[in-house]
Amino acid sequence: MHDERRQDALQRHGLTETQDGFTVTVAGFQKAGQRAQDLRAEGNEEAARMLALGTTDPVRWEYARCLQIDAFSKEAHESGF
Template structure:
């Protein structure tokens, strides 16, 4: 994965990278909510609990950030970056 491809993947997953780590964007939050709904449908209790929280809850945002970091990391690993 080239640096350009890495940046595109970050944007695709709704993440911004800084010296402190990753921050999830609104786009990333929305994508994470979609993923969490799929996980909830598969019986994932953690996803169900997180979706029950208000969208403004910082814990829900942190869960979304973790979901998006996971999907980005998987893509980066599979590409050999």
Template sequence: MTREARQEVLERHGLVESGDGFTVTLKGFQRAARRARDLRAQGNEEAARMVALSPDHPLRWEFARCLQIEAFSNEMSDTGF
């Protein structure tokens, strides 16, 4: 996978990569919120707790970041990178 293709995958998942790791963007937070609601509907208790927090709560943003990193990692694995 080229650097440009990897960057596209990062953007699709709403992540920015820096020397300190990944940061979730507003777009990534919104995607993660939809995913968390789906997980909550499936009975995931952690997702239910996170969705119950206010949108500006730091733990909710961290949960969103983790969800998006997981989605990014899964897509990268699927492409063999």
């Protein structure tokens, strides 16, 4: 993956990369919230439980991080970068 394209994709998904892995940004948390709402509408019970948690709950933030990592990974795989 070209570094610039990778950085653009990370930013688009609201992720930053650290030595320990990925961290979700506030923008990424918001995008994940929309994705979780879509998943809940499709009947996803896990998404419904996560959306029921408060926005400051660390479990909800971790769920958002995982959703955004998944979206980033899919984009990286599909685009071949």
